[in-house]
Amino acid sequence: MKFNKKKMLLFMVAIVGVFTLTGCTAPQDEAGNIIMIAKDTPFMETLSDTGWFAIFVWPICQIINYSADYIGPAGGIAAATIIANIVIVALTIKSQISMQRMQLIQPELQRIQDKYANKTDDASKMRMAQEMQSLYSKYKINPFSAMIGMFLQFPLIFAIFQAMQRSPIVTSGEFLGLHLEQTPWDGFTNGQWQYVILFVIMMAAQVGSMFIPQFLAKQRAKKKAEAEHRRYQEQKNPMGNSMYLMMIPILILSVIWPSGMIIYWTISALVTIFKTVFIQYIVDKKV
Numbered sequence: 001m002k003f004n005k006k007k008m009l010l011f012m013v014a015i016v017g018v019f020t021l022t023g024c025t026a027p028q029d030e031a032g033n034i035i036m037i038a039k040d041t042p043f044m045e046t047l048s049d050t051g052w053f054a055i056f057v058w059p060i061c062q063i064i065n066y067s068a069d070y071i072g073p074a075g076g077i078a079a080a081t082i083i084a085n086i087v088i089v090a091l092t093i094k095s096q097i098s099m100q101r102m103q104l105i106q107p108e109l110q111r112i113q114d115k116y117a118n119k120t121d122d123a124s125k126m127r128m129a130q131e132m133q134s135l136y137s138k139y140k141i142n143p144f145s146a147m148i149g150m151f152l153q154f155p156l157i158f159a160i161f162q163a164m165q166r167s168p169i170v171t172s173g174e175f176l177g178l179h180l181e182q183t184p185w186d187g188f189t190n191g192q193w194q195y196v197i198l199f200v201i202m203m204a205a206q207v208g209s210m211f212i213p214q215f216l217a218k219q220r221a222k223k224k225a226e227a228e229h230r231r232y233q234e235q236k237n238p239m240g241n242s243m244y245l246m247m248i249p250i251l252i253l254s255v256i257w258p259s260g261m262i263i264y265w266t267i268s269a270l271v272t273i274f275k276t277v278f279i280q281y282i283v284d285k286k287v
Contacts, residue, residue, distance in 0.1 A: 073173030
């Protein structure tokens with residue numbers, strides 16, 4: 001089954017649009033000030049002024065508020081990011097294992113597609129679909145499971161963004177001389193190189209989080225080819241271009257969002273790397 005890039009792109013644009021409209025705009029009071037979420041702010045009060053998105057924003061904001069007392073504002077953001085990712089892993093562990101296995105079977109999948117490449121009759125298409133489905137069943141893979149993890153990450157991203165707008169600890173906090181409510185663009189224009197360094201670290205972590213899964217998949221494929229006494233042929237990752245396209249909005253948004261979000265992107269990328277290695281360990285144990 002080939003990925004329809006156009007449909008995938010439209011799907012992602014629609015999801016981003018929904019959560020941009022619901023999550024990016026923090027509620028304001030009559031004077032136009034953003035309504036803060038302090039430690040003593042009841043959940044029902046946040047639900048009243050935020051709507052259903054409060055189920056994401058309020059707990060993240062409180063994790064930041066309470067943990068920042070012990071590990072500082074940046075540590076609070078890191079704690080919220082790690083806890084949120086642990087929840088996502090717990091909810092999507094099967095789908096993420098499925099994604100790792102999907103990379104593992106790419107050579108076999110490619111051979112099936114090549115086998116029917118020049119056959120356009122319905123019978124051949126049906127046989128190809130059956131062979132691919134048998135391959136998915138053999139490795140217990142759901143080809144569309146990757147969407148589950150993607151879908152859950154969008155409310156997380158926008159909830160953390162809104163939480164940092166509404167957490168008094170973050171809006172008044174600093175990290176290594178950086179004002180967390182300021183954007184990297186503010187730092188660039190003011191000649192504050194700490195923002196540039198933080199931005200570069202974040203981008204390096206993001207690239208690493210996308211490169212490492214592909215590197216591990218390639219190493220696994222090489223070992224599998226050696227075990228089967230056949231020549232290894234590198235396969236094109238069908239999701240490769242889509243992954244790099246996702247870097248573009250991250251790059252743009254990270255320049256204009258508060259610096260606290262840069263810390264989030266950095267921690268999130270490092271967590272993704274750890275998550276990839278951990279899940280790969282599980283896959284290697286089971287395959």
